[in-house]
Amino acid sequence: MSFPIIQFYNVSKVYTNGIVALSNISLSILSGEFVFVIGPAGAGKTTLVKLIYAEEKPTSGEVLVDGRDVSKLKKWEIAFLRRNIGVVFQDFKLIRDRTVFENVAFALRVCGFSENFVKKATEDALGRVDLLHKRGMYPDQLSGGEQQRVAIARAIVNKPSILLTDEPTGNLDPYVSEEILQLFEDLNKEGTTVVMVTHNAGIVNSRDYRVIALQDGIKTRDDGKGGYRYV
Amino acid sequence: MFDVIVFFLKEGFLIFRKNWKQSFAVAFVIALIAQILLGFELSVEELKRKLDIALSEDEAVIWFEDESALKGLDVRKVFAPDEVRKMLGDLIGDIGDVALPRVALVKWREGLDRVEGIRAVYRDTAKRVFFSKLRQLFLKYALVFRILFIAVVMIIAFIQIRISVFAHATEIEIMRLVGATEWFIKWPFVFYAFFVAVTSILISVLMWMGVATAFDFSFVIPVKVLARVCVVILFSTFVSALLSV
Ligand SMILES: Nc1ncnc2c1ncn2[C@@H]1O[C@H](COP(=O)(O)OP(=O)(O)O)[C@@H](O)[C@H]1O
Ligand SMILES: [Mg+2]
Numbered sequence: 313m314s315f316p317i318i319q320f321y322n323v324s325k326v327y328t329n330g331i332v333a334l335s336n337i338s339l340s341i342l343s344g345e346f347v348f349v350i351g352p353a354g355a356g357k358t359t360l361v362k363l364i365y366a367e368e369k370p371t372s373g374e375v376l377v378d379g380r381d382v383s384k385l386k387k388w389e390i391a392f393l394r395r396n397i398g399v400v401f402q403d404f405k406l407i408r409d410r411t412v413f414e415n416v417a418f419a420l421r422v423c424g425f426s427e428n429f430v431k432k433a434t435e436d437a438l439g440r441v442d443l444l445h446k447r448g449m450y451p452d453q454l455s456g457g458e459q460q461r462v463a464i465a466r467a468i469v470n471k472p473s474i475l476l477t478d479e480p481t482g483n484l485d486p487y488v489s490e491e492i493l494q495l496f497e498d499l500n501k502e503g504t505t506v507v508m509v510t511h512n513a514g515i516v517n518s519r520d521y522r523v524i525a526l527q528d529g530i531k532t533r534d535d536g537k538g539g540y541r542y543v
Numbered sequence: 544m545f546d547v548i549v550f551f552l553k554e555g556f557l558i559f560r561k562n563w564k565q566s567f568a569v570a571f572v573i574a575l576i577a578q579i580l581l582g583f584e585l586s587v588e589e590l591k592r593k594l595d596i597a598l599s600e601d602e603a604v605i606w607f608e609d610e611s612a613l614k615g616l617d618v619r620k621v622f623a624p625d626e627v628r629k630m631l632g633d634l635i636g637d638i639g640d641v642a643l644p645r646v647a648l649v650k651w652r653e654g655l656d657r658v659e660g661i662r663a664v665y666r667d668t669a670k671r672v673f674f675s676k677l678r679q680l681f682l683k684y685a686l687v688f689r690i691l692f693i694a695v696v697m698i699i700a701f702i703q704i705r706i707s708v709f710a711h712a713t714e715i716e717i718m719r720l721v722g723a724t725e726w727f728i729k730w731p732f733v734f735y736a737f738f739v740a741v742t743s744i745l746i747s748v749l750m751w752m753g754v755a756t757a758f759d760f761s762f763v764i765p766v767k768v769l770a771r772v773c774v775v776i777l778f779s780t781f782v783s784a785l786l787s788v
Contacts, residue, residue, distance in 0.1 A: 394722035422723035427546040
C-alpha cells in the first residue's frame with residue numbers, strides 16, 4: 313500500500329539574506345515512488361531536499377515526512393527522523409582518514425548500535441553496492457564512482473525508507489552514472505522511496521519516472537511520466 | 544552500552560591522535576599551570592597548619608616540663624620536638640641548638656596556668672582573633688585563586704576542544720546527517736578532553752617526581768594535595784568539553 317510519505321503544502325523558503333529559494337511549493341510523493349527533481353542551478357532543488365531531512369525549516373507552509381510536520385520536531389526527533397532518511401550528495405562527504413568499512417559503520421555507531429549489528433549491517437550494505445572487497449581501502453584510493461557507492465552504502469545502512477540524492481552523478485561519467493542509477497532503482501524496487509535531484513538530461517530521458525521541475529523556486533512541472541525538457 | 548562507551552573512547556582517542564602535537568602541547572601547558580596550583584596548595588596547607596595552632600576559643604597552647612603535667616588535662620595534641628623546632632624556626636628563623644620546651648594543645652580551663660609543671664599558657668584573645676581573621680581572609684583569597692586557576696585551565700581546554708571541533712567539521716556534519724543525537728556528538732569530545740587531562744596529569748606527575756628527586760625525596764607532597772590538583776584538572780576539562788560542543 314502506498315501512502316504519501318513526503319508532503320509539501322504551500323511551502324516557501326526565504327533565506328536570511330532575503331533570497332527566495334522556494335515559493336509556494338505543493339507536492340506529494342508516495343512511498344515507493346521514484347522521482348526526479350530537475351531544474352537549472354539556483355532553482356531551489358537542494359533547498360527542497362534540505363527541507364525534507366529537516367536541515368532547513370520552511371519560512372511558511374508545511375513539510376510533512378511520514379505524516380509529521382518537520383518544523384515542529386525537536387532536535388532529538390529530527391535525529392531520529394534522519395535515521396529513516398538516507399542522503400547522498402554530489403561530493404560524497406566521506407571521511408578521508410577512515411576506511412570504506414569505517415565510513416559506513418560510522419553511521420551506525422553514532423546512533424548507538426551494538427558492534428555485532430554494526431558489523432553485520434555494514435557488510436550487508438557494502439555487499440549491496442558491491443564494495444565488500446574494498447572494505448579496507450581509503451576513499452582516496454577509490455574511483456569517483458566507488459566513492460559514491462560508499463556514500464550510498466552509508467546512506468542505506470540504516471535501511472531508511474526514503475533515499476534523497478542531490479546530484480549524485482554530478483561528478484561521474486555517464487557509464488558510472490548509469491550504474492549508480494541502477495543501484496537506486498534496485499533499492500526502489502525493494503520499496504525505498506527515491507528522490508533524485510539531477511542535471512543530467514540523459515539520465516532523466518532514459519527512464520519514465522515522475523519528474524518535478526523547478527525554476528527560480530517555482531514548480532514549473534510535475535509530470536507522472538518523465539523526460540527532461542525545460543518548459 | 545559497553546559498545547557505545549568503547550566507541551566514545553576510540554573516537555576520543557582518534558581526536559587526540561589526529562592532532563597529537565597540539566594535544567600534547569595543551570596537556571603540557573595545563574601541567575605547568577598545575578605546578579603553580581600545586582605550589583599554591585602546598586603553601587595553603589602549610590599556612591593553615593601554622594594558623595590552626597592558635598585558633599579555637601576553648602583551646603590553649605601550653606609549654607610544659609614533663610608528661611606528668613598533662614595528667615587530668617584534655618590534651619588535643621602534643622607536638623613532637625621536631626615539630627616545635629620547625630614551627631619556631633618558621634616563625635623566627637633558625638634557632639640553633641637550644642633546648643626546647645615541650646608544647647601541647649589542650650582544652651582551656653580556669654586555673655590552667657597554676658597547674659604544676661606547666662611553665663606557660665598562651666591564650667591571647669587578641670592574637671587569636673587576629674589569627675582567625677587572617678585565616679578567614681587567607682582562605683577567601685585562596686578560594687579566589689583556585690577559581691582563577693580552574694578558569695584558566697577551562698579556557699585553555701575550551702579553546703583546544705573548539706579547535707578540534709572545527710577540525711572535525713566533516714565528522715560532525717555526517718553524524719548529524721545520519722541521525723546522531725547531540726549527546727552522541729558531544730561525548731567523543733568529552734573523552735578527548737579526558738585524554739588531554741590524563742596526559743597532563745601524567746606530565747605533572749613526572750614533574751613532581753623530578754622535583755622530589757632533586758630534593759632527595761626529603762620533600763614529600765601530601766597525597767591529599769596531589770588529588771586536589773588532579774581533580775581540578777579533570778573537572779575543568781570535563782566541564783569545558785560539555786560547554787564547547
Ligand atoms: N544557506 C543559504 N543562505 C542563503 N541563500 C541560499 C542558501 N542556500 C541556497 N541559497 C540560495 O537559494 C537559491 C536556491 O539554492 P539551491 O536550493 O541550492 O538551488 P539548486 O540546488 O537548485 O542549485 C540560490 O539562489 C542560492 O544562492
Ligand atoms: Mg544544488
